[in-house]
Amino acid sequence: MSVKVIIECQLRETKSALLDSFLTENVPTVKGFAGCQRVSISFDKSKTTMLIDEDWQSVEHHKNYMQFIDGNGVMQSLTAFMSEPPRILYLKPYEY
Numbered sequence: 001m002s003v004k005v006i007i008e009c010q011l012r013e014t015k016s017a018l019l020d021s022f023l024t025e026n027v028p029t030v031k032g033f034a035g036c037q038r039v040s041i042s043f044d045k046s047k048t049t050m051l052i053d054e055d056w057q058s059v060e061h062h063k064n065y066m067q068f069i070d071g072n073g074v075m076q077s078l079t080a081f082m083s084e085p086p087r088i089l090y091l092k093p094y095e096y
Contacts, residue, residue, distance in 0.1 A: 007052040035061025
């Protein structure tokens with residue numbers, strides 16, 4: 001069963017051209033990683049909150065990706081844009 005991953009990020013300052021470049025460079029890697037089904041990134045009106053909405057085949061697939069970006073420095077680069085650690089939620093679809 002797939003899992004929805006929501007990552008809420010509080011940015012140090014409003015969304016910048018540097019963050020745009022970082023996302024343009026790195027989002028294709030997320031989309032191409034084993035188990036990733038979809039990625040969408042949104043910002044609040046003030047552009048100080050970034051919401052990453054992803055669908056993965058499993059929590060384990062996402063955790064493998066997080067371990068991968070932690071090991072290659074991408075996570076450290078991403079968190080440099082943030083004022084606090086990201087909040088990660090794993091949500092299972094409700095079946096009715």
